[in-house]
Amino acid sequence: MVDTPARLLRLLSLLQARRTWTGPELADRLGVTTRTVRSDVERLRGLGYPVNADLGVTGGYRLGAGAALPPLLLDDEEAVAVVVALRTAADGDVAGIEEMSLRALAKLEQVLPSRLRHRVDALHSAIVAVGGGGSGVDADVLTVIAGACRSHERLRFDYTRHDGTTARRLVEPHRLVHMNRRWYLVAWDTDRRDWRIFRADRIDVRTPTGPRFTPREPPSDDIAGYLQRNVGAAVWRYHARIRLHAPAEAVADRLPPSVLVETIDEHSCMLRTGASTLQALALNLGLLDVDFEIVDAPDFAAHLGKLIGRYERAIERTTGV
Numbered sequence: 001m002v003d004t005p006a007r008l009l010r011l012l013s014l015l016q017a018r019r020t021w022t023g024p025e026l027a028d029r030l031g032v033t034t035r036t037v038r039s040d041v042e043r044l045r046g047l048g049y050p051v052n053a054d055l056g057v058t059g060g061y062r063l064g065a066g067a068a069l070p071p072l073l074l075d076d077e078e079a080v081a082v083v084v085a086l087r088t089a090a091d092g093d094v095a096g097i098e099e100m101s102l103r104a105l106a107k108l109e110q111v112l113p114s115r116l117r118h119r120v121d122a123l124h125s126a127i128v129a130v131g132g133g134g135s136g137v138d139a140d141v142l143t144v145i146a147g148a149c150r151s152h153e154r155l156r157f158d159y160t161r162h163d164g165t166t167a168r169r170l171v172e173p174h175r176l177v178h179m180n181r182r183w184y185l186v187a188w189d190t191d192r193r194d195w196r197i198f199r200a201d202r203i204d205v206r207t208p209t210g211p212r213f214t215p216r217e218p219p220s221d222d223i224a225g226y227l228q229r230n231v232g233a234a235v236w237r238y239h240a241r242i243r244l245h246a247p248a249e250a251v252a253d254r255l256p257p258s259v260l261v262e263t264i265d266e267h268s269c270m271l272r273t274g275a276s277t278l279q280a281l282a283l284n285l286g287l288l289d290v291d292f293e294i295v296d297a298p299d300f301a302a303h304l305g306k307l308i309g310r311y312e313r314a315i316e317r318t319t320g321v
Contacts (some may be wrong), residue, residue, distance in 0.1 A: 004040075007032070011040050015051065015063040016111065022060040037061075065113055076116060080143055082108060083120050119143045122150040128177045128223050137183045137200045142176065144205045145185055149173045153209040155187070160202040162237040162276070169198070172213045176200065177227045184227055188216055195219040197230055236274030238281055240297030244269050246290040254288060270295070278303040 007030055014021060014029055023034040030037065041051050041061060050064040086108070112120060126149035148155040155173045158166045171187035174195075178184075183200035220226035244251060248261045248269035255261060260272040271292075275281035278300060285292060294301050 004043075008040055008043060011037070012044060012049065012063075015044075015061065020054070020060040020062045026061065063111060065111060065117065077140070079108070079112065079116055080119055080140075119147065122146040126150050126173075126176050128175050128227075141200060141203060141205055142183060144207065144209065145173060145200065145203070146176055148209045149175060151209075151212065152215055153212050154190070155209055156206040158204040158206070159198060160204070166204075171196070171198075172216065174215070174218055175223045177223060179224070179227055179231065184231060186219070186223060186227065197227065237276050238278055238297070238300065239274040240271075240281060240300055241295040242271040242273065242285065242297065243293045243295050244271055244288065244290050245292065246288075251288055251290065282307060 010030060011026065014026060023037050026037045027034045030040075032040075041053070044051050052062050052064045054060060054062070122143065126146040145155065147153075152172075155171050157169055157171075159169050160166050170190045171185075172190065173185060173187045175186045176183055177186060185198045185200055185203065187196060187198065188194070189196040243264065244261075245268050247266055248263040251269070251271075252261055255271075255273075262270045262272070264270055273281070273284065275284060281297075281300060282304060294304075
């Protein structure tokens, strides 16, 4: 027979793995009598584990939330960080760890104190995972944003733009999205009266949040897909409208989802694109290998002029022309 300490650990593991167990179920798993199960439950209670017992046909034993995190031995910030990491792993693209991550997450949630349960629930309801790796965003920032999403409370924050300047924003947060090693917030900007995408690592939240708002119709039923289509425009420093002298169907397959192409006629189309640098914008257009004209792109024409001069000098030095 398994000794008492080992049996208690096994009992604790079972209670953490599922919400409710009947006495006979636990007895069968442990290979003991229901009387021994009752004794072991009392021992766990004596050690500080909040094991609740419900009477009746549908009753059973369940592990409740305690007033503190031990025996997990995690402080509040560590607990939130573990939840974020486990959720990311469970929804991630690393084969073989999703199920284990979910089991570990279920155990952690069952013993969380009530002061953290709201934060965990907020993360669950507000986060959409699209794959990728970890995040450099502070867990407290994610928690505040996720809580505002869940409670439908307006969020005020200072947002750092591409040029390093900051701007005050007031938004109605909808969802947090994790994609390509970054966290993004999809929200309705109350000043610009339109949906916007914000990088979470550039957000400096201001608390308290509020007031509450009535949720709007989201920009898409597929928020993950919406972000994939629009995240480029959200992080571009330079935006451009370019007329391509080629039909839209000839270039559409070579463009990322964030670039919009609109048919003008059977011989040309309008490209709404951008990039973090003028060099990248020029490179992307060059790879399309079609003639184009600039409709609206501040500073881009001057940059192309510099490139033309550089290429002409290279030709002269190479051919002696």
